[in-house]
Amino acid sequence: MTESPMRLWEVFIRARNGLAHQHVGSIHAADAEMAVQAARDTYTRRGEGLSIWVVPSAAIAASDPADQSMLFEPGTTKPYRHPTFYIVPEEVGHM
Amino acid sequence: MYSQGLDQRDGRHDGANTAEPAEALARFQARIDAEEKIEANDWMPDAYRRTLIRQISQHAHSEIVGMGPEGNWITRAPSLRRKAALLAKVQDECGHGVYLYAAAETLGVSREELVDALLEGRAKYSSIFNYPTLTWADIGAVGWLVDGAAIMNQIPLCRCSYGPYARAMIRVCKEESFHQRQGFEIMLTLSRGTAAQQAMAQDALDRLWWPVLMMFGPPDTDSQHSDQSMRWKIKRFTNDGLRQKFIDATVPQAQYLGLTIPDPALRFDDASGHWISGPIDWAEFRRVLAGGGPCNRERLETRRRAHAEGAWVRAAAQAHAARHEAKAA
Ligand SMILES: [Fe+2]
Numbered sequence: 323m324t325e326s327p328m329r330l331w332e333v334f335i336r337a338r339n340g341l342a343h344q345h346v347g348s349i350h351a352a353d354a355e356m357a358v359q360a361a362r363d364t365y366t367r368r369g370e371g372l373s374i375w376v377v378p379s380a381a382i383a384a385s386d387p388a389d390q391s392m393l394f395e396p397g398t399t400k401p402y403r404h405p406t407f408y409i410v411p412e413e414v415g416h417m
Numbered sequence: 418m419y420s421q422g423l424d425q426r427d428g429r430h431d432g433a434n435t436a437e438p439a440e441a442l443a444r445f446q447a448r449i450d451a452e453e454k455i456e457a458n459d460w461m462p463d464a465y466r467r468t469l470i471r472q473i474s475q476h477a478h479s480e481i482v483g484m485g486p487e488g489n490w491i492t493r494a495p496s497l498r499r500k501a502a503l504l505a506k507v508q509d510e511c512g513h514g515v516y517l518y519a520a521a522e523t524l525g526v527s528r529e530e531l532v533d534a535l536l537e538g539r540a541k542y543s544s545i546f547n548y549p550t551l552t553w554a555d556i557g558a559v560g561w562l563v564d565g566a567a568i569m570n571q572i573p574l575c576r577c578s579y580g581p582y583a584r585a586m587i588r589v590c591k592e593e594s595f596h597q598r599q600g601f602e603i604m605l606t607l608s609r610g611t612a613a614q615q616a617m618a619q620d621a622l623d624r625l626w627w628p629v630l631m632m633f634g635p636p637d638t639d640s641q642h643s644d645q646s647m648r649w650k651i652k653r654f655t656n657d658g659l660r661q662k663f664i665d666a667t668v669p670q671a672q673y674l675g676l677t678i679p680d681p682a683l684r685f686d687d688a689s690g691h692w693i694s695g696p697i698d699w700a701e702f703r704r705v706l707a708g709g710g711p712c713n714r715e716r717l718e719t720r721r722r723a724h725a726e727g728a729w730v731r732a733a734a735q736a737h738a739a740r741h742e743a744k745a746a
């Protein structure tokens with residue numbers, strides 16, 4: 323008796339003017355228009371947002387958690403990418 | 418709410434999977450011990466995944482079935498203020514079901530499978546929703562006590578080790594406080610009203626008190642999943658621990674309302690500072706969970722009917738989407 327599955331969408335909401343859209347959850351709907359309506363009912367019942375994006379979940383490509391160290395470790399082992407790596411004498415003042 | 422004590426077996430076996438390398442299991446447990454969140458694509462033991470699917474989906478089913486007893490009174494709410502509040506509350510419960518189904522789906526089950534399991538009677542939901550809401554006072558008592566118990570149970574779940582579940586619970590918890598307060602306000606109005614209204618409030622408490630205590634699940638001495646769930650930080654408190662917190666918080670509220678908790682053995686223990694309750698009838702809990710409660714049949718039939726009557730809407734939406742896509746292509 324299982325029906326054909328209703329498409330899955332990821333929901334992003336801009337909470338306030340000036341903020342980026344943020345992922346809040348997902349929703350099932352047959353098309354984008356209904357997904358926006360369902361997202362509104364589900365995720366913005368108390369003024370949580372000013373704008374909604376919905377994206378088909380299947381369209382999202384994600385990095386593999388198993389690759390975490392390969393992908394992100396180089397970012398943490400390069401202290402020379404941070405300002406505090408460099409010495410500026412105190413008498414120079416704020417830089 | 419309502420997963421505590423609801424993490425009952427649905428007929429699947431949760432034994433250790435011998436194919437999983439001890440090293441991976443140890444690394445997983447180390448992440449849990451370090452309070453790291455586990456995310457959907459991370460490696461996890463099979464039993465962890467199955468436990469979560471079972472618990473989250475039972476929780477979701479409870480939110481959905483739980484709309485029944487309260488929805489029963491929307492058209493008969495005594496004022497527009499009460500009706501608007503009840504309607505908003507029931508809509509929230511539907512939202513909770515949706516957040517939770519979505520969290521369960523991140524573990525690799527489909528919404529359709531989960532809903533089918535409920536409709537075919539293979540999945541469990543909280544025993545409390547198999548009791549009827551006979552009077553308007555029951556709506557007050559449900560908000561005050563059932564949502565009150567839900568809050569007790571759900572707050573620690575916000576720190577659950579599984580990220581999508583924890584995030585869904587944070588969202589749910591933000592919405593629950595209004596549910597409990599509107600229920601308490603109904604009870605307060607009734608208990609400050611006429612003798613008949615006071616009697617109605619007392620009657621609701623009399624019928625719902627023990628079933629609400631059962632919501633926290635079987636006693637720790639025979640809770641099947643507690644230990645492993647605590648180690649995995651799916652659960653942070655035991656059933657009895659949460660039940661005690663609830664009793665301690667609720668007895669003074671009942672006193673404020675001028676209502677009597679229907680437990681002649683209830684006493685305050687000076688040494689521990691806790692309210693000690695009399696014995697709970699666990700045979701009743703097991704009977705209701707097994708399908709023998711006053712409303713089990715009706716609740717499932719209502720869900721089945723709603724699902725069947727909505728089938729043409731889902732089919733039409735899918736057909737509409739397919740046609741527009743074909744046109745656009
Ligand atoms: Fe809820």
Ligand SMILES: [Fe+2]
Nearest residue numbers: 510564593596
């Ligand atoms: Fe609630």
